[in-house]
Amino acid sequence: MHNGIIENYRALGEELESRGIILEGQTDSEIVAKHLDEESPDLMSAWRAITPKLHGAYAFLIMDREAPDELLAVRNGSPLIFGKSRDHAQYFFTSDQHALAGYADEVIYLDDGESVWIV
Numbered sequence: 001m002h003n004g005i006i007e008n009y010r011a012l013g014e015e016l017e018s019r020g021i022i023l024e025g026q027t028d029s030e031i032v033a034k035h036l037d038e039e040s041p042d043l044m045s046a047w048r049a050i051t052p053k054l055h056g057a058y059a060f061l062i063m064d065r066e067a068p069d070e071l072l073a074v075r076n077g078s079p080l081i082f083g084k085s086r087d088h089a090q091y092f093f094t095s096d097q098h099a100l101a102g103y104a105d106e107v108i109y110l111d112d113g114e115s116v117w118i119v
């Protein structure tokens with residue numbers, strides 16, 4: 001899930017193409033996903049490596065296909081709210097607090113640069 005815009009996505013895409021990586025389209029979401037694939041097999045390490053390259057406002061919810069029970073949510077400039085049920089059996093992410101009404105018992109408003117890693 002991606003909300004926002006990566007302003008330098010074209011340059012990031014050209015970097016991938018120069019290394020022989022084929023892009024299906026030219027969206028900023030795809031380019032970030034491809035960079036994550038190329039950086040490291042570990043999701044958190046890959047995110048840390050790519051973060052300094054990203055210019056723009058964004059919120060991402062990232063799932064690793066190799067570890068589908070793990071989620072990484074990150075925020076920079078675009079709103080991202082994390083909610084969880086009382087028993088922590090359910091987690092929710094949204095950009096609008098009203099979407100959590102009746103679902104989340106606890107709500108955390110992430111600040112820029114903050115992340116949530118669910119393992």
